[in-house]
Amino acid sequence: MRECSIELEEKGELSILRLDGSLDAYSFPRLESTLGQLQEGGKHRVILDCAALEYVSSAALGALIGFARRAREKGGDLKLAGLSPKIYNIVELLGFNKILEVCDSVEDADKRFGSGG
Amino acid sequence: MFYVVSIVAELILIAAFVLLFMQNRRLRRQRNELLQEKEATYGFIHDVAEVFAGATTVDLDNLLRRVLYYAVRTTRAASGAVYLFEPDKQALRARAISGIFPPLLGGVDTGLERAMSKSQHVENLVKTRLIQRGEGLVGEVADFGSAILLPDAETDPRVPRYELDFLQIRSLLLVPMRFHQEVLGVLAVVNRVDGQPFAPADLGLLQALADQASISIYYAGLRETLEEKMRIDRDLDAARRIQTSLLPKTLPRVEGVELAAFNYPALEIGGDYYDFIEVDDTHLGIAMADVSGKGTGGAIMMSVCRSVIRAHAPRHLSPAQVLKLVNQVLAHDVSEDMFVSVLYMVLNTSTRELVVARAGHERPIVSHEQQDLTILDSPGVAIGIADTETFERVLEEIRIPLKPGDVVVAYTDGVTEAMNIREEEWGLDQLLDAIRVASREGANSVLNNVRQRLERFVGNRPQYDDMTLLALHVMK
Incomplete structure (x- = not known):
């Protein structure tokens, strides 16, 4: 499996993280440290662009919820965008689509942030 | 004339001194550097x-x-x-x-x-x-x-x-x-x-x-x-002992129902378990769970989860109700990055009605005679991740009247995500196929067929997640 690469784009208040590859127990700590740094820096509006994500472990998804919760406490959110059907299936199976906001695309997520979310 | 000579000589002398001084300084610097x-x-x-x-x-x-x-x-x-x-x-x-x-x-x-x-x-x-x-x-x-x-x-x-x-x-x-x-x-x-x-x-x-x-x-x-490895080995050993001690040693005997189950612990101990609980004289509780954390933490979580289900299952005929109680107890204990996916089903052993509640777990599969497989989808979030209000709002149970010949299969994602040497996943379609082919022969046949196909597929590649599967067959 390909190691996950993470690319950060800052767009005003928004932080867009593009994930490429597979997100599992071995690659998750890197995303975790990036998200931690964003949070520490007061960046609470985060979009994870999952369009190029090939695999995500359920444990990694679970850990994302903690970040989403903390972001919401600060008036922000962590939204998922551009999920492949396979990854959406994992999210749905775990019922995480009821907790995390799942958007069709980064633009869609961007708009939802714009409308006060 | 003499003056001029004298001045020139003096200048030469001064120049020589300056030169000497400078050279001396350079030498001293070089000496210092050396x-x-x-x-x-x-x-x-x-x-x-x-x-x-x-x-x-x-x-x-x-x-x-x-x-x-x-x-x-x-x-x-x-x-x-x-x-x-x-x-x-x-x-x-x-x-x-x-x-x-x-x-x-x-x-x-x-x-x-x-x-x-x-x-x-x-x-x-x-x-x-x-x-x-x-x-x-x-x-x-x-x-x-x-x-x-x-x-x-x-x-x-x-x-x-x-x-x-x-x-x-x-x-x-x-x-x-x-x-x-x-x-x-x-x-x-x-x-x-x-x-x-x-x-x-x-x-x-x-x-x-x-x-x-x-x-x-x-x-x-x-x-x-080496020290780290020894520490992990001790940790894994403890986890493995907890895990094996929690799995049922024997399958319960229910008239007219054939049960079969397997659990393959992975290299790094996942937190899978399954359990059968006597709810009352005519109801059998069937639980399957997968804790997201590995090692001792995961094993302890699994053991807590099992105890809480066992404590609440008797006399509760609604599996959703039991899962809500489990979530209320566990939501506070589960660390932020850990969660448990649980499938809990209650079988009425006289009417053969099955009630299913799914908290973020893999959807169970039912094979009926004379028709294709159905996948039981009911909404639910994994335990320990959502607030109580969300968890209880989302969770719904479904009722399936089982007929003679029907086979119900529950499993954990370790089965469908099993990997071979080329890093390919076994996948849900392969599992469905294995069930389809063997379900006419009953629960043990399904179990053996899945096991054989899985073993052939993964070969010697070590697996990183537990594989657990359970089959229930309503006999004719």
Whole structure:
């Protein structure tokens, strides 16, 4: 499996993280440290662009919820965008689509942030 | 005329004096430089001896701090860091830092101006950011195994620039730490305290120090790995014992119902379990769970989950109700990054009605005679991740009247995500196919068919997740 690469784009208040590859127990700590740094820096509006994500472990998804919760406490959110059907299936199976906001695309997520979310 | 001669002679004399004075000064400077060099070399030889003294008894972190201390001293650097490869040999981690060492990879660094202690914040940034083989200057040195000397680092595009004065990188020197053909890590120093750029002589000294230190680091690293491995083994052993002790030793006997189950623990102990509980005289509870955390933490969570289900299952005919109670108890105990997916079903052993509640678990599959498989989908969130209100609002149970010949299969994602040597997943379609082919023969036939196909598929590849599967067959 390909190691996950993470690319950060800052767009005003928004932080867009593009994930490429597979997100599992071995690659998750890197995303975790990036998200931690964003949070520490007061960046609470985060979009994870999952369009190029090939695999995500359920444990990694679970850990994302903690970040989403903390972001919401600060008036922000962590939204998922551009999920492949396979990854959406994992999210749905775990019922995480009821907790995390799942958007069709980064633009869609961007708009939802714009409308006060 | 005499005056003129006298003045000229005097001028020559003065010029000679000036010349002599200047030459003297140059010689003195050269002598000082040589002395300094000699001092540095002597100091270095002494330092290396120091690093070695007691190297067999000190632990790795201690040794690295010592190596770094002498590296910084020998090269008169303002700060330095030792990066070592992680056990995966792909990523490097800063294991020791001296002074305020600026992050050599730019990137997310927005917290700096807000940080209470800037030096502490910078140290955390450097220590938490893993560097991949080939990534940035450190990754490059580690990958190629050759040193990089940047006397004038400010003009080099690979060097990050910082606004804060104490983070500015003016001169930079990185050397690989090698043992035989293997690069163990990278030793890096930044800015000389005297404001001079690092010189080739500094590179020579630092490389020599790194070469000597690498031998001790290699052996200290081996010891650390061994100790860590022993600790993990003990941890896994405890986890495995908990896990096996919790699985049912025998399957319950229910008239007219055939039950079968298997559980293959993975290399790194997942937290799968299944259980059968007597709800009352005519109801059998069937639980299957998968804890997201591994090791002892996961095993303890699984054991708590099992106890709570066992405590609430008797007399409760609604599986959703039981899962809500379990969630109420566990939601506070589950650490933030851990959750449990649970499938809980209650079978009425006289009417054969099955009630299913699914808290984020894999959807069970039902095979009916004369028609294709159905996948039981009911909404529900995994336990320990949502607030109680959301969990209870989302969770719904479904009722299935089972007919003679029907087979119900529950499983964990370790089965469908089992991998072969080519890193391909077995997948849901393969599982459905295995069930379809064997379900006419009953629960044990399904179980054996899945097991055989799985074994053929994965071959010798070690699996990282538990595989658990359970089948229930309503006999004719």
